[in-house]
Amino acid sequence: MQKKQFTPKFLSCLGLGLLFTFGCSKEDLTPNESLNQRSANSAIDASVSTSVVREGNQYIIISATDALPADIEGKTKGANGKVTKLLSGVGIATATSDDPNFIAKASKISGVRSVIHDFTYQGYDPQEQNVEAANTNPPTSADNDPVFPIQWGHTAIQAPEAWLTGARGQNVRVAVLDGGFYLGHPDLVDNIEKSISFVPGQPAQFNRELARNRSTFSHGSHVAGTVAAVDNTNGGVGVAPKAKLVLVKVLGDAGSGAFSWIIAGIKYAADEQVDVINMSLGAQLPRNGKYMDNNGTPSDPSDDFLVKDSEVQKEVAELVEAINKVTTYAARKGVTLIAAAGNDGIDAKDQNATFVPADxxxxxxxxxxxxxxxxxxxxxxxxxxAPYSNYGSPAIDLAAPGGSAAHPSATSVFYKIGSAPVYAWDMVYSSGSPTGYNWAQGTSMASPHAAGVAALIISKNGGPMAPERVEAIMRASADDLGIPGRDDNYGHGRVNALRAVTSGSFAQAK
Structure with a gap:
């Protein structure tokens, strides 16, 4: 018997867990719920964010242009602050200060658009259970990786058929912005080109001792494996198995992180000249709401939240602007950016909140x-x-396999390679353990399927492509599901790798 790791509660994508509640943990599902039903928990209060926290002495300085003001470090020091990172070309710097009047002082620096607090959020809470799966020989398939037969997502998007055209991700570099990674995983190690961490005090390597419940599940490794696990007769295979991975840690191993880390990670990946960035992470930011302060002390006994709407509204708008600045920078560098839509099962076009970086x-x-x-x-x-998936046009661009534990049956059944609960086989299986594999569900699992298709398109093109052209091919080649045309659930459709690489509409190299 070979032990497999299973995480029935892990619905969240990294960071998408911060969207206030999940409607699709196994415990929340009723026996008669189907995938066509939205969760009863989908009606959430978008005016309160309990997972996004305003940091008291960490700041983001946003320039009025893409260039930072001259001598920003010296001028920040004069405002009783210390610059911690300069993002040249984006017009963003980060700083620390213990001066409660730092924002007012630093905002007076010539050329500065705004100064805001950095915000952090709890992205996910790693949690797992074990499921015993029989170690049997897989049936004949198009690939000889042992768990390839249960990678139904590849079947759905026709990835194996796309490989037969010669497109396997060669000469393409994909950056995965996520939590920590198992850098020595046998399905990943040969495709990992670089790794870096923007989490202070934590290397890129996933450390289970830093995870609050000591989980061995690595969300980042699971996502990276879906993008580009090596075709090596071991475990599974990625959608683009010959793509190279640049692994960028922007959330800590306990699942929390700062938006400044994500911004820095996007900037780094763009400067590394990657072709695709996958972000299986994100946050729902209420446009008008209350946020916790980092000391967690309520402003008065009758209120559970410290930072009032009047204080935080502008800061949230400027945080969105800062993220837009860096995603625009990456696009100008020729990077195709892909992100998970979120796992709240709510209408993502809700004007009361912004979803970042998806929006x-x-x-x-x-x-x-x-x-x-x-x-x-x-x-x-x-x-x-998937019942947990956010929806809403025009917020959703495309759909991809994300998996679901919605089926009510936990009866163990044999399916192709072994035995596991019925609902487990509907989830996405990938390289989430130190040398093994996990089932997981979420738009976090959908996003890397789409990123893999983008890598196949660029590979088929034979060289780098303008991101708007990559997106155009992904849209035009997607399978139009649901209501004809663009719709709330699938956007322009569910990605199709084979149609994408045989569309005959590839752009010239950028």
Missing amino acids: SKHVISISATAPYGLALNPNTNLDQV
């Missing part, structure tokens, strides 16, 4: 699809809307 400029937002009872009916529809 950010030049970012392709991905919703999630899944089968329902695949192990009981191998011919079941693989493209049902």
Whole structure:
């Protein structure tokens, strides 16, 4: 018997967990719920954010242009602050200060558009259970990786057929912005080109001792494996198995992180001249609401939140602007940016909140699809809307396989390679353990499927492509599901790798 790792509660994408509640943990599902039903928990209060925290002495300085003011370090010091990072070309710097009047002082620096507090959020809470799966020989398939037969997402998007055209991700570099990674994982190590961490005090390598519940599950490794796990007769295979990975840690191993780390990670990846950035992370930021302060002390006994609407509204708007600045910078550098849409099961076009980075400029937002009872009916529809997935046009651009644990049956059944609960087989299987694999569900799992398709397109093109052209091909080649044309659930459709690489509409190299 070979032990497999299973995480039935792990719905969140990294960072998408910070969207106030999840409607699709196994415990929240009713026995008769189907994938076509939205969760009863989808009606959430967008006026309160309990997971996004304003940091008291950490700041983001935003320039009025893409250039930082001259001698910004000296001028910041004169305002009783210390610059911690300069993002040249984006017009952003980060700083620390213990002066409560730092914002007022630093805002007077000539050329500065705004100075705001940095914000942090709890992205996910790693949690896992074990499921025993029989170690059996897989049936004949188009690939000889042992768990390839249960990678239904590849089947849904016709990835194996795309590989037969010669497009396997060669000469393409994909940056994965996420939590920590198992850098020595046998399905990843040969494709990892670089790794870096923007989390102070934490290397890129995932450290289970830093995870609050000591989970061995690495969200970043799981996502990276879906993009580009090596085709090596070990475990699974990525959508673009010959793409190279640049792994960028922007959230800590306990699942929390600062937006300044994400901004720095995007800037780094763009400067590294990657072709694609995958961001299986994000936050829902209420435009008008209350946020916790980093000391967690309420402003008065009758209120659970410290930072009032009048104080934070402008800061949130400027935070969105800062993220837009760096995603625009990356797009100008020729990077295709892809992000998870979120796991709240709510209408993402809600004007009361902004979803970042999914709603950010030049970012392709991905919703999630899944089968329902695949192990009981191998011919079941693989493209049902996952109940947790955010939706709403024009917020959703495309859909991709994200998996779901919505099926009520926990009965262990044999399916192709082993035995596991019925609902487990509807989830996405990838390289989430030190040398092993995990099931997971979420738009975090959908986003890397789409990023892999983008890598296949660029690979088929034979060289770098303008991101707007990559997106145009992804849209035109997607399978139009649901209501004809662009719709709330699938956007322009569920990505199709084969149609994408055989469309005959590739752009000239940028």
